[in-house]
Amino acid sequence: MKRTYRFTATISDGKHHDGEAAGTVRADTDAEARALVADWVRQDGARKNRTWHATHIELN
Secondary structure (H helix, E strand, O other), rough: OOOEEEEEEEOOOOOEEEEEEEEEEEOOHHHHHHHHHHHHHHHHHHOOOOOOOEEEEOOO
């Protein structure tokens, strides 16, 4: 059964701390939620012509 996870992710391009992102994802497990957040950060960076990665993800 999917549940809604709230997340805060620290974002970096590998050289600089680029900020934080916050939002929600729906997933069955913590691991799936973390994977969805990491993928979202990567895709959001690509839309903005950046190479972003989530370096730290907190789930609530």
